[in-house]
Amino acid sequence: MAVSQAPIVLKLGGDVVAGPYLGAIATDVVALARSGTPVVLVHGGGPQATALQKQLGQTPNIVGGRRITDQATLDVMKMTLAGKVNVDLCAALVAAGARPVGLHGASSCVIRAVKRPPLVVSGGGPDPIDFGFVGDVTGLHHELLSLLLGAGYVPVLACLGADEAGNVYNINADVVANQSAIALGARSLFLVTDVPAVLRDVADPTSRIPRLSLADGKKAIADGVVTKGMIPKLEESFAAIAAGVRAVHIVGRLQPGDLAREAAEPGSVGTVLVP
Numbered sequence: 001m002a003v004s005q006a007p008i009v010l011k012l013g014g015d016v017v018a019g020p021y022l023g024a025i026a027t028d029v030v031a032l033a034r035s036g037t038p039v040v041l042v043h044g045g046g047p048q049a050t051a052l053q054k055q056l057g058q059t060p061n062i063v064g065g066r067r068i069t070d071q072a073t074l075d076v077m078k079m080t081l082a083g084k085v086n087v088d089l090c091a092a093l094v095a096a097g098a099r100p101v102g103l104h105g106a107s108s109c110v111i112r113a114v115k116r117p118p119l120v121v122s123g124g125g126p127d128p129i130d131f132g133f134v135g136d137v138t139g140l141h142h143e144l145l146s147l148l149l150g151a152g153y154v155p156v157l158a159c160l161g162a163d164e165a166g167n168v169y170n171i172n173a174d175v176v177a178n179q180s181a182i183a184l185g186a187r188s189l190f191l192v193t194d195v196p197a198v199l200r201d202v203a204d205p206t207s208r209i210p211r212l213s214l215a216d217g218k219k220a221i222a223d224g225v226v227t228k229g230m231i232p233k234l235e236e237s238f239a240a241i242a243a244g245v246r247a248v249h250i251v252g253r254l255q256p257g258d259l260a261r262e263a264a265e266p267g268s269v270g271t272v273l274v275p
């Protein structure tokens with residue numbers, strides 16, 4: 001069965017999957033799916049992976065918001081992302097009445113990827129950095145996703161990529177979400193994080209910026225208003241908008257109904273990014 005409507009792509013960070021707002025999000029996903037809106041979920045699990053690395057005596061090495069991934073680290077990413085986080089997220093969706101199907105990149109190469117070449121990254125010094133088993137998305141398995149969406153299932157994608165030779169790659173979940181939104185021609189992309197929006201003052205959750213243009217976003221980064229993980233999130237998202245994604249919303253700490261409200265009235269709940 002083909003999917004006639006453009007889907008919504010929803011990305012949940014690892015903190016969100018483990019946090020107190022997951023139930024409200026799951027309720028909204030069910031409401032969207034029941035109203036006939038196809039929803040594709042993408043999730044991370046960075047904090048959980050860092051915790052497991054430490055438990056195992058590994059030293060996490062994150063440069064410019066990206067984890068340098070050797071073989072032992074990749075094993076931790078598989079255990080965390082395609083293991084506990086994916087299962088817990090699917091279980092919460094089931095409890096809310098949705099029909100999730102947990103997948104990872106090696107599920108028939110639903111997230112196809114290649115190794116990321118050594119790159120100079122902001123925050124990583126002047127030399128190119130080899131991130132090891134970190135990938136870049138080259139495509140999605142549209143037929144598989146259409147099959148699931150057309151039958152009323154909610155695909156839940158752990159942010160691992162794979163190639164036809166059987167290589168598996170760790171990919172930042174914001175990158176997977178943005179690339180999925182581009183590849184699927186999504187009507188909108190929601191990046192759900194642990195703060196309610198892009199904020200003027202990160203210490204003040206009421207200082208929400210409702211609409212952020214590319215120029216304002218660049219200025220906020222240059223001025224130090226936006227720092228840490230929010231920098232690559234904005235950079236990836238503005239690139240997705242340039243590639244045709246109609247709306248990117250950065251939201252968090254959601255109450256039931258917030259997702260639909262933000263979709264209907266962009267900038268009413270979180271931050272909507274505009275060209």
Ligand SMILES: Nc1ncnc2c1ncn2[C@@H]1O[C@H](COP(=O)(O)OP(=O)(O)O)[C@@H](O)[C@H]1O
Binds near residue numbers: 013198199201229
């Ligand atoms: N101006 C800002 N507004 C909101 N969050 C910001 C801002 N500047 C930095 N941040 C940080 O960005 C974080 C969200 O990015 P990140 O940790 O990568 O999220 P996720 O794990 O959900 O992808 C917030 O927890 C916050 O600490």
Ligand SMILES: CC(=O)N[C@@H](CCC(=O)OP(=O)(O)O)C(=O)O
Binds near residue numbers: 045172
């Ligand atoms: C290459 C790379 O950095 N991958 C990320 C994947 C997990 C992720 O993105 O999780 P959050 O959404 O919870 O941050 C990582 O290793 O942390």
